[in-house]
Amino acid sequence: MRLKSPAATDGATVPPAEKPTSYRTVGSLGTGVLLVVFGAIFLFAFGLGSDKHPVGTTIGLLMVVSGVVGGLYPAAFSHADRLSIRNPFRRIDVSWPRVGSISARLSTVVQTVAEEGKPHKFTVWAIPVSMHERRKNDRVVAKKVRSARAESAKRASGSGDIAGSAMGAAGYGRPKTLREDPMETMAFADQAVVEMRDRQRLCTTSVEKAAPTTVTWTWYTLAPFGVSIALVVAAIAGAF
Numbered sequence: 189m190r191l192k193s194p195a196a197t198d199g200a201t202v203p204p205a206e207k208p209t210s211y212r213t214v215g216s217l218g219t220g221v222l223l224v225v226f227g228a229i230f231l232f233a234f235g236l237g238s239d240k241h242p243v244g245t246t247i248g249l250l251m252v253v254s255g256v257v258g259g260l261y262p263a264a265f266s267h268a269d270r271l272s273i274r275n276p277f278r279r280i281d282v283s284w285p286r287v288g289s290i291s292a293r294l295s296t297v298v299q300t301v302a303e304e305g306k307p308h309k310f311t312v313w314a315i316p317v318s319m320h321e322r323r324k325n326d327r328v329v330a331k332k333v334r335s336a337r338a339e340s341a342k343r344a345s346g347s348g349d350i351a352g353s354a355m356g357a358a359g360y361g362r363p364k365t366l367r368e369d370p371m372e373t374m375a376f377a378d379q380a381v382v383e384m385r386d387r388q389r390l391c392t393t394s395v396e397k398a399a400p401t402t403v404t405w406t407w408y409t410l411a412p413f414g415v416s417i418a419l420v421v422a423a424i425a426g427a428f
Contacts, residue, residue, distance in 0.1 A: 209266040209387070211315050211380050220259020227251030242423040250416040257409045262313040264380075266387045270399070271298065275313040277410050282310070283398035284391035290384050292317050292377035300401055308401065317377045 230248025234241040257276045265272040271287060273280040280298075288301045296315040300308045374382065422428065 208268075208272070209383060211264040211266070211312075212262075213314070213316060213376060216259050216262065216314065216316070218259075220255040220261075223251045223255025223259060227253075227255060242428055243420070246416065246419040246423040250420050253412045253416045257413050261409060264312050264314045266384050268387070269391060269393060271384060271387075273298065273310055273312050273314075275311070277406055277413075279404045279406055280310050281399070281402045283393065283401070284388040285393050285395040285398040286401055287388055290381050290388075292381045296377050296380065301395065303401060310403075315377050315380050318375060 227248045227250070230244055230251060232248075234244030234248060261274065262276055263274045265274070270281055270283045273282070282298060282300055286300050286303065288299045288307055290296075290298050292315070295317055296312040298310045298312060300310075
C-alpha cells in the first residue's frame, strides 16, 4: 500500500512552487501508530497506577518516542529542484543535478555525484523495498497477460483467423486487450524511483548552479530518543 501524491511524468516542466510529491508507506505509519498507542498504554498503566513500575514506564516512553521517530516522522519529498530525505535522525537535501543514481534493490539508495572528492550514498528510510510486493505484482501482471492472450486467441478463432489464434495461444506479441499503465503494476519502491528520475529529468538547473548537498542532524528526534534510552537504562539499574 502507498500514501503519496502523483508526480508529473509528462514532458512539461515542473513549476518550482508546485506541491512536492511525498513518499510514505502505510505500513510504516501503521507501525508508528501502534507503537505510540501501546507505549501510551504502558505509560498510563505503569506510571499512573497505584503500584508504579519505573521500568515499564520508561519502556512505554521509549515505545512512544520510537513510534514517532521511526514510524511517523520519516518521509521523502520530491521537489521540482531537489530531493528531501527525512530520516529518523538526519535530514538530507540533494539538488537533482547532484543526484548520480537512484536505486531500489535491498533498500532505496540515492547516490550523489562526486562532491569534495567522493560521492555519498543515502538510504531513504521512508521507501522500503518489499520483495513480497514485487512478486505479488509480478503474479498479477502475469495473470492479466495470460487472460488477455487467451481472450485474444478466443476472438481470433471465433472470427476464423487461424494464424492469429495460433499466435495468441503461443503467446507471441502483445495482446491488444492489454492496455494498462505500467506504473500501476510496480511495487511502491520501484514506482517511487521512476517518479524521482522523472523529476530529475525535468530539472534544467546545471550542476554548477545547483545548491550543495546538505546533511543536518535533527536534534529534535535525537534528543528524545537518547533521553528515553538513558531513562530505560537508569530504571533497569535501579536509579529510581
